[in-house]
Amino acid sequence: ASIATEVKIVDKLKAEGTSKEELGREGFLKAAWEWKKQYGGRIVEQLKKLGSSLDWSREAFTMDEKCNKAV
Numbered sequence: 001a002s003i004a005t006e007v008k009i010v011d012k013l014k015a016e017g018t019s020k021e022e023l024g025r026e027g028f029l030k031a032a033w034e035w036k037k038q039y040g041g042r043i044v045e046q047l048k049k050l051g052s053s054l055d056w057s058r059e060a061f062t063m064d065e066k067c068n069k070a071v
Contacts, residue, residue, distance in 0.1 A: 002062070009035050036061070 009031050010020055020028045044059065060067050 005032065005035065008039075032063070036063070 013019055
């Protein structure tokens with residue numbers, strides 16, 4: 001999922017006339033968090049509509065501080 005997310009963000013930046021290289025690491029991470037804030041819930045909502053039975057209270061995001069620290 002991270003590669004697909006990166007592609008979406010890079011495409012968005014290109015449409016805005018910039019690139020991830022121009023933004024630098026911190027700028028790109030900021031753009032990634034903004035993208036996640038806007039679109040992050042879509043997959044979960046799709047899974048729920050499909051009837052997935054999961055413990056939704058244990059949802060995690062790999063860039064959350066707790067997960068990121070473990071890596």
